[in-house]
Amino acid sequence: LAKTTQPISMDSYEGQEVNITCSHNNIATNDYITWYQQFPSQGPRFIIQGYKTKVTNEVASLFIPADRKSSTLSLPRVSLSDTAVYYCLVGPPSGGGNKLTFGTGTQLKVEL
Amino acid sequence: GAVVSQHPSWVICKSGTSVKIECRSLDFQATTMFWYRQFPKQSLMLMATSNEGSKATYEQGVEKDKFLINHASLTLSTLTVTSAHPEDSSFYICSAHQGGGHNEQFFGPGTRLTVL
Numbered sequence: 430l431a432k433t434t435q436p437i438s439m440d441s442y443e444g445q446e447v448n449i450t451c452s453h454n455n456i457a458t459n460d461y462i463t464w465y466q467q468f469p470s471q472g473p474r475f476i477i478q479g480y481k482t483k484v485t486n487e488v489a490s491l492f493i494p495a496d497r498k499s500s501t502l503s504l505p506r507v508s509l510s511d512t513a514v515y516y517c518l519v520g521p522p523s524g525g526g527n528k529l530t531f532g533t534g535t536q537l538k539v540e541l
Numbered sequence: 542g543a544v545v546s547q548h549p550s551w552v553i554c555k556s557g558t559s560v561k562i563e564c565r566s567l568d569f570q571a572t573t574m575f576w577y578r579q580f581p582k583q584s585l586m587l588m589a590t591s592n593e594g595s596k597a598t599y600e601q602g603v604e605k606d607k608f609l610i611n612h613a614s615l616t617l618s619t620l621t622v623t624s625a626h627p628e629d630s631s632f633y634i635c636s637a638h639q640g641g642g643h644n645e646q647f648f649g650p651g652t653r654l655t656v657l
Contacts, residue, residue, distance in 0.1 A: 472545075472634045472648030473585065516584070528575060529636075529646065531585040 433517045433532040440538050447504045449535050451517030454498045462493060462500045465516045467534070473516065477502070504537075512539045543569045545637050547649035554625055555657055562620045562652045564635035570615035571637035575646070576608075579632040591618045625656045 434452040441447045453462070461480050465473035477484055479491040479500070490503040504511060514534040521527035544567040554560050564574055573592050577585040589610050590598045597610035609621040618637075622629055632653055636646040 470632065470651060470653065472547075472636070472651050474648065475645055478645075528587055528590055530587065531577075533584055 433519055435515075435517050435532060435535045437533065438536040438538065440540065441507055442540055443508050444506050447507050447511070447537060447539075449502045449504075449515055449517075449537070450499060451502070451519075452499045453517070453519045456497050456519050459521065460497075460519050461522045462491065462497075463518045463520075463522075463529075464489070464491065464502045465518065465531075467514045467516065473531075476515075478522070507537075507539045509539050509541070511537060513537060543567075543637075543639060543645075543647045545571075545635065545647045545649040547633075547635060547652050549652060550650065551653040551655075553655045553657065556626050557624055559621055559623045560625055560654060562622070562633055562635075562654075564618045564620070564637065564649050566616045566637045566639075566647070569637075569639045571618075571639060572615065573638040574612060574618040575636045575638075576610060576618075576620050577634045577636070579634060579651075581632075585634060588620075622654065625654070627656045630654055630656045 463478040464476040466476050467473040477489045477491045479493050481493050484491040492501045514536050516531050516534040518529055546565045548563045575590055576588045578588050579585045587600050588603045591610050591612040593612045593615050599605045607623055612618040632651050634651040636648045638646050
């Protein structure tokens with residue numbers, strides 16, 4: 430599975446847009462990019478998944494350049510409740526019975 | 542949405558005892574379930590993949606005789622930590638895959654195990 434590199438931590442303020450970038454230079458042709466959110470003492474929660482270009486849902490956007498060697502999770506107008514660890518995963522689609530490999534994640538801290 | 546539960550949410554036990562953790566898919570049938578372990582301030586580490594009706598597949602370095610996994614039905618997988626020791630204290634999380642072309646794994650809330 431492709432290895433991912435993310436910043437260990439990021440700080441932001443309420444109302445700002447937060448962009449977390451993940452590098453995955455060895456991404457394979459069949460690999461998807463998936464982001465999960467985890468609060469302390471809770472299981473991860475699926476945020477978004479994409480293969481190329483841009484994907485948007487009700488909580489986030491995922492930007493993937495043409496070479497797919499990196500991706501950026503964009504959280505619009507963050508609030509205190511967005512303080513969590515965000516994991517970038519690269520591999521087969523998160524379903525399909527495929528095992529997931531979690532990297533170190535990015536600890537996002539949102540302040541007033 | 543699909544919900545996965547775990548029981549218990551936390552457990553404290555004495556060294557040498559065995560502890561069973563249940564993972565249930567509440568509103569869907571899970572063909573595959575996964576078990577993870579997470580130590581404080583660290584990422585999730587996959588322990589094993591559990592398929593209904595067959596033996597679990599363990600990741601390298603995970604002792605299958607110590608971490609017994611049973612996936613007897615499409616809605617329940619259990620992880621038994623046998624002869625637990627303080628170093629087994631961790632946060633154990635399961636995830637479930639629905640199958641049938643669905644493209645997402647759903648995670649349980651986790652179980653905090655503390656071995657005294």
